[in-house]
Amino acid sequence: MPEGHIIHRLAAENRKAFGGRPVQVSSPQGRFADDAKLIDGQVLAEAEATGKHLFLGFEEGAWVHIHLGLYGGFTFGTGPAPAAVGMVRLRLETDDAHADLRGPNTCALITGAEKAAVAARLGPDPLRADADPEAAWRRISASRTTVAALLMDQKVLAGVGNVYRAEVLFRHGINPHRAGRDLARSEWDTIWADLVALMREGVGAGRIDTVRPEHTPEAMGRPPRLDDHGGEVYVYRRAAMPCLVCGTDVRTESHASRNLFWCPTCQAA
DNA sequence: TTATGATGGAAAA
DNA sequence: TTTCCCTCATAAA
Helix, strand or coil, rough: CCHHHHHHHHHHHHHHEEEECCCCEEEECCCHHHHHHHCCEEEEEEEECCEEEEEECCCCCCCCEEECCCCCEEEEEEECCCCCCCCEEEEEEECEEEEEEECEEEEEEEEEHHHHHHHHCCCCCCCCCCCCCCHHHHHHHHCEHHHHHHCCCCCCCCCCCCCHHHHHHHCCCCCCCEEHCCCCCCHHHHHHHHHHHHHHHHHHHHHCCCCCCCCCCCCCHHHHHHHCCCCCCCCCCCCCECCCCCCCEEEEECCEEEEEEECCCCCCC
């Protein structure tokens, strides 16, 4: 369920629930049990997000590195934790709050140096104040790869996933099959600025909304869209449905093994 | 009851 | 480019 906005939100939620307090750390499922013992009872000192990576820092210097992958997720609750339901890889608990992590791609205990190495492999994250969009532009403007693939490449840009990729390209009328090196500098500047704005909004809302006011369900007199991802979008997972702007059927294809969506009219080649 | 898919990515081939 | 991993909700049978 997670693109970068969710991970930054989770960093804030973990900080709020557990920051500065000693935390019981366990792994009801068992797969993180040995590592959990090493930090059990320590104070949670920091919670930080870079791209889709979440880092929980404990008082003695160890970090828990979490990557949710396609379907990992956190659930939070107040009070002590009830008996674990399903496969809970990591559980954090105080007298006041608890959180369960299920289905992560990664949940591992690492050092500060290892954390720095993970961050060093990533491109700029539109949600971080220290992001340098020039680093992404250098790679994009030199690449023959499609802009669709480049936006999903975490070494180029960190935190953008399939939904933001599809939506930001739609919002600026950019055909996803264009090569990165054929993008104009002004187009890249617009994409970056829009990602910063859209993803910040996503952190606050906890969902991805990309539809401009003039195209919202209320403005267009159509029913709101009910989809698993929970937000209002132009093209993501709207294959064969009419484009909200021009009415052309939205197209889809498998592109680098991910589903790509675009409007062939609004995003003409 | 079984199959499928999903906002991801590493590793193998 | 393909395979594999992690989990669970929903769809198909």
